[in-house]
Amino acid sequence: MAGTTIDVTAPPEDGGTAPAAAGTGAGARARRLLGRRPGRAGGGGPRTRGTRRSRSWWQPGVVFGLVIGLWYLVSVYYDRVVELSWVVPYPHQVLHEMVLNPAFRGPLLDDLLQTTIVTATGLGVAVLIGGVWAVLMSQARWLEQSLYPYAVILQTIPILAIVPLIGTIFGYEFTSRAIVTVMIALFPLVSNTLFGLQSVDRAHRELFRLQGAGRWTTLAKLQFPAALPAIFVGLRTAAGLAVIGAIVGDQFFQRGTPGLGVLIQVSNQRLNGPGTYAAILTASLLGVAVFLLFGLIGRLAIGKWFDFS
């Protein structure tokens, strides 16, 4: 970039009014042509939304404190009034079970690993199927009309209704757990990818058409990159759903090495309140982690040209 800096305080859409100070590297000629005065350069490189988003931590902290406080109140009620403290255990008991109690922490981590494996497998398969499905639908109107209804059906069919069927056909182990995960995670991937592929600018399409670009060239060089923001939105949504799918899968297909879903059930049956809550919390944290992970991957992949938040 040779020391060139450009001030991007004005959004790029507003025509030629952006001040854009051409720096030293651009050469006098460009500067003359662009009519920009040197000096008054706008800092080092583009100023994106990242700097504007000044984070403030204390408000979320206060809210978190209130939530925990409320939890304590409910726990006190169940402990002292209802006298069933395992129904809503105290937060510190849950934390103890999760972090400090080796007898519970061991199985918890093992199950977390199993759930993570099912989540990752299901999500991976869903990404592949969803990608192919969406690409097919983006290729022709008749394909979209023929294939989209099944995506909607997949979304609307109650997973509980076909769980017995999945068990009968695929058994009660890993495969069935992964299939449930795929089914739950698939729809946002299909619909967002399709939306992204179809959202390409008409003028951009014509630009490619004028050069005689073929279907696959257009897909690879135009539609796919243009779809990435939408694909990442779908991925993030699907990632959260995949964790839910893995937990649900556990609870119906318990053979082999199931994960957190079974731990939640078993702990609850044993009236181990802190254990139940610890397992639920761990599952939620896994969901948050994959959500954040895909947000991060998204920002790394397209953050330079798209405000992915």
Added chain:
Amino acid sequence: MSTMVGAEDVDERPAADVLLDFRDVAMQFPDGTRALTGVDLTVARGEFVSVVGPSGCGKSTLLRIASGLERASAGTTSVAAERIGYVFQDATLLPWRTVRRNVELLAELHRMPKDERATRTAAALDLVGLTGFEKHLPRQLSGGMKMRVSLARSLTLDPELFLFDEPFGALDEITRERLNDELLRLFVDQGFAGLFITHSVAEAVYLSTTVVVMSGRPGSIVGTFRVPFATPRDPDIRFTAEYAALVGEISHALREAHS
């Protein structure tokens, strides 16, 4: 001074130099809208033809037919130019590509060898004065700079015929004038022929060797004006009485066609 010429005069040029030839072209869309009727238009080497008319008169349709994006519903259209540049109303840059990669795009789609692509890209960027901005992303550029990138992108194909669809319409006056100067310089240096759509008569006269006035929908050509100024042009001709008179004359014809 200026002369109003008929289609006959246009035929005087040697056939080999004619890059675009429209005869009695009409356009009716499937929904029944008639966009163009009886259009005769020729663009030859060394010419820069501007088409002026109000919005919705079918002048963009004319360009779309010339580029092959649309097919005329009647008449004969022959385009002899093999390499055609097309500049859209928007810069139509790919936001995920840097300036260099955007300029490279068309050459890439034409599967040019890598080193030739690089040479042409560098040359095109130099032509529009954007050397040094190769690694910038479109979002970091002003509207005028984006348009320059768009111009450079087409220049990599070394077009014989350049089609412009109101490329500077969204820019502010100062940027627009500067880009007009640049475009004139490119026209003189690069030797392409131009077909330029605009709704600004002043811009049309400044840039062109011929200005064509279109009527309202369905669009047809109601006047053809030769611009007597030689190229390269001094930017100051815009302040001469001759220039003002010609702009006035064409504006008058335009108003008459739409009253």
